Amino acid sequence: xxxxxxxxxxxxxxxxxxLKGISLDIADGEFVSLVGPSGCGKSTLLRIIAGxxxxxxxxxxxxxxxxxxxxxxxRNLSMVFQSYALYPHLTVAExxxxxxxxxxxxxxxxxxxxxxxxxxxxxxxxxxxxxxxHAAQTLEIxxxxxxKPGQLSGGQRQRVALGRALVREPAAFLLDEPLSNLDAKLxxxxxxxxxxxxxxxxxxxxxxxxxxxxxxxxxxxxAVMMGGEILQCDAxxxxxxxxxxxxxxxxxxxxxxxxxxxxxSDGALTFDNxxxxxxAPKNLSGPVRIGLRPEALRLAGEDAVLAGQVVHVENLGSExxxxxxxxxxxxxxxxRAAPEQRSSLYIGANVGLAFDGSAAxxxxxxxxxxxxxHTVPAQSEVA
Amino acid sequence: xxxxxxxxxxxxxxxxxVIAPFYMMVSYSFKSxxxxxxxEGGFFGRQEMMxxxxxxxxxxxxxxxxxxxxxxxxxxxxxxxxxxxVAEAVADCQMRPIAFNYTKAxxxxxxxxxxxxxxxxxxxxxxxxxxxxxPAAYALAKLKFxxxxxxxxxxxxxxxxxxxxxxxxxxxxxxKVGLTNTYAALVVPWTISVFGIFLMRQFFMTVPDDLIxxxxxxGMGEFAIVWRVMLPTAIPALLAFAIxxxxxxxxxxxxxxxxVTGNRDLFTPPLGLREFKGDGDGSFFGPMMATATxxxxxxxxxxxxxxxxxxxxITLSGxx
Numbered sequence: 001x002x003x004x005x006x007x008x009x010x011x012x013x014x015x016x017x018x019l020k021g022i023s024l025d026i027a028d029g030e031f032v033s034l035v036g037p038s039g040c041g042k043s044t045l046l047r048i049i050a051g052x053x054x055x056x057x058x059x060x061x062x063x064x065x066x067x068x069x070x071x072x073x074x075r076n077l078s079m080v081f082q083s084y085a086l087y088p089h090l091t092v093a094e095x096x097x098x099x100x101x102x103x104x105x106x107x108x109x110x111x112x113x114x115x116x117x118x119x120x121x122x123x124x125x126x127x128x129x130x131x132x133x134h135a136a137q138t139l140e141i142x143x144x145x146x147x148k149p150g151q152l153s154g155g156q157r158q159r160v161a162l163g164r165a166l167v168r169e170p171a172a173f174l175l176d177e178p179l180s181n182l183d184a185k186l187x188x189x190x191x192x193x194x195x196x197x198x199x200x201x202x203x204x205x206x207x208x209x210x211x212x213x214x215x216x217x218x219x220x221x222x223a224v225m226m227g228g229e230i231l232q233c234d235a236x237x238x239x240x241x242x243x244x245x246x247x248x249x250x251x252x253x254x255x256x257x258x259x260x261x262x263x264x265s266d267g268a269l270t271f272d273n274x275x276x277x278x279x280a281p282k283n284l285s286g287p288v289r290i291g292l293r294p295e296a297l298r299l300a301g302e303d304a305v306l307a308g309q310v311v312h313v314e315n316l317g318s319e320x321x322x323x324x325x326x327x328x329x330x331x332x333x334x335x336r337a338a339p340e341q342r343s344s345l346y347i348g349a350n351v352g353l354a355f356d357g358s359a360a361x362x363x364x365x366x367x368x369x370x371x372x373x374h375t376v377p378a379q380s381e382v383a
Numbered sequence: 384x385x386x387x388x389x390x391x392x393x394x395x396x397x398x399x400x401v402i403a404p405f406y407m408m409v410s411y412s413f414k415s416x417x418x419x420x421x422x423e424g425g426f427f428g429r430q431e432m433m434x435x436x437x438x439x440x441x442x443x444x445x446x447x448x449x450x451x452x453x454x455x456x457x458x459x460x461x462x463x464x465x466x467x468x469v470a471e472a473v474a475d476c477q478m479r480p481i482a483f484n485y486t487k488a489x490x491x492x493x494x495x496x497x498x499x500x501x502x503x504x505x506x507x508x509x510x511x512x513x514x515x516x517x518p519a520a521y522a523l524a525k526l527k528f529x530x531x532x533x534x535x536x537x538x539x540x541x542x543x544x545x546x547x548x549x550x551x552x553x554x555x556x557x558x559k560v561g562l563t564n565t566y567a568a569l570v571v572p573w574t575i576s577v578f579g580i581f582l583m584r585q586f587f588m589t590v591p592d593d594l595i596x597x598x599x600x601x602g603m604g605e606f607a608i609v610w611r612v613m614l615p616t617a618i619p620a621l622l623a624f625a626i627x628x629x630x631x632x633x634x635x636x637x638x639x640x641x642x643v644t645g646n647r648d649l650f651t652p653p654l655g656l657r658e659f660k661g662d663g664d665g666s667f668f669g670p671m672m673a674t675a676t677x678x679x680x681x682x683x684x685x686x687x688x689x690x691x692x693x694x695x696x697i698t699l700s701g702x703x
Contacts, residue, residue: 047596050596050600052596052599052600071599072596072599072600073599073600073601073602073603073604077600078600079596079597079600081593081596081597082593083591083593083594084593085591085593085594085596085597086597087594087597087598087612087615087616088615088616089615089616089618090615098598098601099600099601099602102601102602102603102607103602164597164601
């Protein structure tokens, strides 16, 4: 168990700056997700933490100790790979036992055929077998121990990979998109299992994913990465409700947040010459943008501030998402509605929309969040 | 339908052309010299009793033999005794052509010794080739180092050098260090197989990087990765390489002929075939072809065994 400190880490491949000075403190026992679109540098950061790749500058500290220059095997970190990376020629039990064998047996004790007869090997092998059994029971794969990876389903392989990671009780677990090769249903189930495993082990987890749903559902904190930087690192609800950057707002949340270009002057915001119920700081003027989550919008009659036409409806049973093309705006906005409102949301219907002024998120022209007088700035850290 | 027919006809024709020499070899190894000369007797020959002329000639009785045999043939003249002895020798030297050919193959030359040499040489070559090629291929496929592409280009370049072009310098080098007429001379020049490095490198390129990273996380060093992870996953490719390597060096006539001069104890099987070269006393096609059959049999058996392994393969699906 350990805390991890990432201190101004940069990474450049030739002229391409992949990581631009990342700093992140991960407390002991925390589950931190690195989330972002592909190519944002999140996997590179994980590989740098693991020691599989060197950083260009900056430092990684595990329990306060700088591990730069220490090879991956000696950092006492476990990693689960997207492709599971199981040894295809070894059985499940042998796969799980590899990290223990490489650490606890001497080179001569690992030799084929004669290895088990070297003094001391017998006892060690018994201990290792017990540890493997225990790890397998934790993950409920003890009935698969004699199989080869080729005979396992994706979900089972994923568990074996987890077993191989947890068998040696590492300082921290690094997971690189471990669920992306699973089908949708299994992904939801395994998501819950990994979160549960984290609670049970109380270990530090660093989890890389491009799927914001995974990040939202499992993490203690989410670090949203884009273009080689961490834009925001906060608890999931904070990232969702109080994004500090328009890119964070757009990345987190499904369906995507609605962004409207508005005009600010004298503390008021206007969209297409309609004054919005959201207040702006007095000194703000010129074009800015507001973000409205689909659930912040509601159908309205007389008090509507936005008007438009329904162009597409998605009925998910428990809720309805309607895409509405606004008058005087080329984009569409998405509205989340209750199933009872199905009758008024047919394609071609003209609807009015309203929202609560405090629910709108205000972003400056540079994309940074502007706290409007409705909201008290939350105590969040920008990394 | 007719297109299929044509396809099969052409393929059958091709197969016949390839098989014909083998058919002749096996067939000759069954037949008597007379049948071979006259080209009769079908595949197996008639397997009539034949007389080994040389065996009879060796037992040609001289005066002492006749004298020694006199008590067995009382009341007979010397020439009668002599005829009787010759008749006995002819009876003893009679055998089926197949038995004749194969016993000759093993008795005329120390064929077992040659086969053993063949095994020692090909196995040593293959093992050392693996020891050299696997780490080299791993480095070329998976490690990043300055000049990697240049080194790989050199490997490709070496593929273009024909063996015969460098045979003389190699021979001179071996002679200078006094290694001619040793196993080392037969083995050492072949231990670095650029073809092996190239083939294994191409295979290692397909092994996912994650597997290697996982091995590093598990505490393996680079050499441990080569032997514990890459080698087992590369078994199908190694089998393919083994066929090329073993067949080439088992059948090699050129190189052993150059570096083994005189010492028959070092002869490899193909050199053994020379023993039946008909010099003065007529040709020995039957025993020669029997020897050839004995020499190729291990290869064919090995290939049939390996072929099954090829098809079963090691499922690499475990990686994805």
